[in-house]
Amino acid sequence: MNNWQILWQARDQFWSGFLSTMTIFGVSISAAFVIGCVMLYLLEGSRSRTTILLRIFIDGMRMLPFLILAYLLYYGLPSLGIRLNAWWSGVGALAAYHGCYFAEIFRGTRLTFPPGQVEAAKAHGFTKGKMFLRLILPQIIMQTRPLLGNQLIYALKDTAFLVIITVQELTAAANSLSGTYFIPTEAFIVVIGCYWAVSIVMEVIIKQCGRFSTKRGFDNA
Amino acid sequence: MPETGLEFSKEPTEVAVSIRNLSKSFNDVEVLRDVNLEVKKGDVVTILGSSGSGKSTLLRCINWLEQPERGSIHIAGERIGVTDEGRAMSVKALARVRAKTGMVFQSFNLWPHLNVLHNVTEAPIHVLGKSRHEAEAHARELLDKVGMSHKADAYPNTLSGGQKQRVAIARALAMQPEVMLFDEPTSALDPELVGEVLAVIKSLSAEGYTMVIVTHEMSFARSVSDQVVFLEKGLIIEQADPETFFTNASTERVRKFLERNK
Numbered sequence: 001m002n003n004w005q006i007l008w009q010a011r012d013q014f015w016s017g018f019l020s021t022m023t024i025f026g027v028s029i030s031a032a033f034v035i036g037c038v039m040l041y042l043l044e045g046s047r048s049r050t051t052i053l054l055r056i057f058i059d060g061m062r063m064l065p066f067l068i069l070a071y072l073l074y075y076g077l078p079s080l081g082i083r084l085n086a087w088w089s090g091v092g093a094l095a096a097y098h099g100c101y102f103a104e105i106f107r108g109t110r111l112t113f114p115p116g117q118v119e120a121a122k123a124h125g126f127t128k129g130k131m132f133l134r135l136i137l138p139q140i141i142m143q144t145r146p147l148l149g150n151q152l153i154y155a156l157k158d159t160a161f162l163v164i165i166t167v168q169e170l171t172a173a174a175n176s177l178s179g180t181y182f183i184p185t186e187a188f189i190v191v192i193g194c195y196w197a198v199s200i201v202m203e204v205i206i207k208q209c210g211r212f213s214t215k216r217g218f219d220n221a
Numbered sequence: 222m223p224e225t226g227l228e229f230s231k232e233p234t235e236v237a238v239s240i241r242n243l244s245k246s247f248n249d250v251e252v253l254r255d256v257n258l259e260v261k262k263g264d265v266v267t268i269l270g271s272s273g274s275g276k277s278t279l280l281r282c283i284n285w286l287e288q289p290e291r292g293s294i295h296i297a298g299e300r301i302g303v304t305d306e307g308r309a310m311s312v313k314a315l316a317r318v319r320a321k322t323g324m325v326f327q328s329f330n331l332w333p334h335l336n337v338l339h340n341v342t343e344a345p346i347h348v349l350g351k352s353r354h355e356a357e358a359h360a361r362e363l364l365d366k367v368g369m370s371h372k373a374d375a376y377p378n379t380l381s382g383g384q385k386q387r388v389a390i391a392r393a394l395a396m397q398p399e400v401m402l403f404d405e406p407t408s409a410l411d412p413e414l415v416g417e418v419l420a421v422i423k424s425l426s427a428e429g430y431t432m433v434i435v436t437h438e439m440s441f442a443r444s445v446s447d448q449v450v451f452l453e454k455g456l457i458i459e460q461a462d463p464e465t466f467f468t469n470a471s472t473e474r475v476r477k478f479l480e481r482n483k
């Protein structure tokens with residue numbers, strides 16, 4: 001039996017690792033997106049204690065290596081009496097970490113948002129929350145689309161770190177197979193193929209979404 | 222037009238906007254000084270004055286985009302910005318009173334992610350709570366009125382300046398405001414597009430809409446106004462009917478201004 005045949009026989013293990021990675025990715029990136037939007041909303045308005053603390057938090061997170069955050073949640077939180085299993089620690093770390101990146105991406109674009117549009121909204125009787133949801137956020141998302149796509153790929157790759165806190169995902173599957181049968185090259189080639197395939201699909205989808213914003217004159221993609 | 226029929230049948234002296242003893246400063250510089258102005262329902266008041274005289278600020282105080290330090294503003298009898306107890310209005314209450322005014326900006330400020338129809342229905346649905354069906358029917362009427370119904374599905378980035386401004390007018394009208402506020406609605410337009418926007422505003426005045434207009438278009442001001450107000454360094458120094466204002470102004474300053482802006 002050659003190495004590829006061994007891998008083929010272990011395809012169930014890959015498949016369940018892949019599903020696990022996709023689940024972790026889907027859950028954490030959705031949460032991160034919501035976190036980013038909520039943070040953007042909290043940053044609306046003039047400088048206050050909240051906005052300053054939030055900015056410090058966002059920057060602190062962004063400047064932290066992801067792996068250390070994952071370690072902290074998994075190994076550090078129990079000392080505070082909070083015990084999360086590996087899966088939830090991983091998802092929590094991904095969501096918080098990339099949520100901060102999302103927030104920062106949104107914030108950068110929010111700074112260039114035309115104040116005239118906000119005035120028009122106020123003049124038409126919009127309150128802050130509705131204005132944010134209906135007028136500001138949709139435009140910010142359309143405008144930041146290419147950056148968000150990039151961030152999705154980062155987040156996908158970061159799921160691989162979770163092998164270190166014992167989450168059974170795709171990289172973990174490859175790791176264990178390569179250890180058991182000593183076929184590291186082939187196992188990891190399969191894994192790379194998976195990450196690439198998912199990334200390419202995401203790129204295509206994000207690009208397709210660009211039609212929305214192009215039609216409205218937001219970019220020339 | 223049914224709504225204007227109603228307006229004409231009301232008491233001619235009914236007041237749409239009443240501004241009393243209004244003062245406003247920016248960083249200790251007084252931009253408006255003890256301004257008093259009454260706009261009757263159905264009247265068109267134009268505000269003239271040189272750059273920096275406080276015209277925009279006055280307009281923006283009316284819908285509380287700027288908060289004056291002193292004085293009061295009532296829209297159709299209801300005070301904006303301040304409650305009966307003299308406290309600052311809650312955000313909700315302010316938004317409700319604000320919705321009684323419609324504002325048209327120099328730079329249009331359409332919402333680019335929404336098409337023309339949805340620009341017009343956005344606030345009626347999400348602020349006034351109208352049904353989508355009702356809002357769209359009304360929006361189509363208004364777009365027709367400003368000659369933009371053929372562009373209902375277009376996005377703002379595909380429109381000319383004059384078209385954008387006409388949509389912005391329809392958007393403001395959709396709130397069924399007590400008063401329309403125009404801040405130099407044609408100043409950002411290419412000369413050949415000014416006419417179409419002024420024609421729309423004129424047709425609104427013929428329908429009996431109450432309007433306060435800041436403009437630099439003298440002949441337009443003369444033909445459309447019931448009252449002309451001249452601001453100078455935050456003071457109203459002349460206030461008259463258009464005939465008197467343009468032919469027989471009492472202050473030297475106004476006569477000079479008219480001479481220069483012929």
Ligand SMILES: Nc1ncnc2c1ncn2[C@@H]1O[C@H](COP(=O)(O)OP(=O)(O)OP(=O)(O)O)[C@@H](O)[C@H]1O
Nearest residue numbers: 247248252270271272273274275276277278279405
């Ligand atoms: N947000 C602000 N902060 C500080 N100063 C301001 C602000 N807005 C207006 N001003 C000042 O107040 C004065 C009146 O401004 P305003 O915009 O009301 O004038 P205007 O008559 O509309 O002029 P223009 O014809 O140029 O539009 C100007 O001196 C301006 O610099």
Ligand SMILES: [Mg+2]
Nearest residue numbers: 276277278405
């Ligand atoms: Mg101005």
